[in-house]
Amino acid sequence: MNWRKWNNILHRDIGYISVGLIIIYSISGIAVNHISDWNPNYIINKQTFKIKPVSDSTLSSDQIVKKVLSELKINDSVKSFFRSEKKSIEIFLEGKTISANLTIGKVNIETVKNRTIIKETNFLHLNHPKKIWTYVADAFAITLIFLAISGLFVLKGKKGFEGRGKWLMLIGFLIPILFLIFYL
Amino acid sequence: MKKISYALLIFAITATIIFAGDGKKYGKEISLKNKTKIGDILSNPAKYDGKKVLVEGTVVGVCESRGCWIELSGEKDFQKIKVKVNDGEIVFPLEAKGKKALVEGEVYSVEVEKKSDCSGTCGEKDKSKEDECQHTKKTEKVYQIKGFGAKI
Numbered sequence: 001m002n003w004r005k006w007n008n009i010l011h012r013d014i015g016y017i018s019v020g021l022i023i024i025y026s027i028s029g030i031a032v033n034h035i036s037d038w039n040p041n042y043i044i045n046k047q048t049f050k051i052k053p054v055s056d057s058t059l060s061s062d063q064i065v066k067k068v069l070s071e072l073k074i075n076d077s078v079k080s081f082f083r084s085e086k087k088s089i090e091i092f093l094e095g096k097t098i099s100a101n102l103t104i105g106k107v108n109i110e111t112v113k114n115r116t117i118i119k120e121t122n123f124l125h126l127n128h129p130k131k132i133w134t135y136v137a138d139a140f141a142i143t144l145i146f147l148a149i150s151g152l153f154v155l156k157g158k159k160g161f162e163g164r165g166k167w168l169m170l171i172g173f174l175i176p177i178l179f180l181i182f183y184l
Numbered sequence: 185m186k187k188i189s190y191a192l193l194i195f196a197i198t199a200t201i202i203f204a205g206d207g208k209k210y211g212k213e214i215s216l217k218n219k220t221k222i223g224d225i226l227s228n229p230a231k232y233d234g235k236k237v238l239v240e241g242t243v244v245g246v247c248e249s250r251g252c253w254i255e256l257s258g259e260k261d262f263q264k265i266k267v268k269v270n271d272g273e274i275v276f277p278l279e280a281k282g283k284k285a286l287v288e289g290e291v292y293s294v295e296v297e298k299k300s301d302c303s304g305t306c307g308e309k310d311k312s313k314e315d316e317c318q319h320t321k322k323t324e325k326v327y328q329i330k331g332f333g334a335k336i
Binding site for chain 2: 035039041042044061079080082083084085086090092093095097112126127128
């Protein structure tokens with residue numbers, strides 16, 4: 001069996017194995033590429049409400065929490081709360097944070113939802129699991145190098161590397177080089 | 185079909201065992217045993233500057249875009265301290281808000297610029313050009329914790 005046949009077999013089968021990871025890394029790549037325009041992990045919704053000001057200074061923080069929640073007609077269970085200053089309180093619920101200015105009765109409710117699938121792809125792409133995933137990601141990177149090089153030699157002749165392949169590869173190299181010249 | 189069901193069951197049980205426990209761990213293992221009160225650090229920060237501490241508090245703030253910091257509340261009202269971690273080394277999830285966290289790290293100080301109010305000798309005309317109002321800009325020392333490991 002000649003080397004090209006082995007090259008093609010390995011390129012094909014390793015390519016099949018890599019499809020899942022290529023898609024995961026590509027989706028996350030697009031998502032985090034636009035981090036200045038959106039949050040790639042969460043959908044954050046902010047709403048403002050008005051309630052009656054809570055001016056009674058004798059109320060305990062627990063009583064204030066109950067009062068604010070009853071004004072907002074929210075029955076969710078409270079995880080915890082925090083008072084950063086006397087006039088305000090933050091109440092933490094599951095997937096929700098309520099920030100109230102008690103003196104003017106202005107309430108901001110922030111709801112956080114996961115961006116399903118994209119969040120998971122980011123988790124893997126940005127190597128948040130660490131540990132063994134680091135080596136999986138390294139192996140995948142090496143695999144991509146192999147796929148890139150072996151892909152050059154899949155076809156022979158005019159449509160192969162000896163033909164137009166080398167010119168197209170050159171264009172591929174020129175794209176980042178041109179950007180580096182203009183931006184560096 | 186039976187084989188797949190068994191495989192899924194074993195996977196689910198293994199995952200439950202692995203991920204079960206009291207809180208999710210972030211970064212390095214916590215090595216300190218004795219906790220320091222956040223209130224103590226805030227009331228006498230210079231004493232703790234450069235020292236490794238183990239603190240516990242409720243997560244009251246999380247960096248929305250990169251998860252690179254959290255704010256922990258102290259034992260009393262109106263107390264909080266920021267825990268900053270190296271970008272990407274530890275990523276705190278937004279879901280951490282409102283949960284109890286145990287953090288190990290080193291206390292350090294940063295100079296931050298106080299927001300200029302363009303008061304004093306700055307005229308009305310200059311109020312729109314804050315950059316030219318250098319004389320009113322002041323800095324203050326803020327104490328934070330550089331987080332190495334956490335359990336939330």
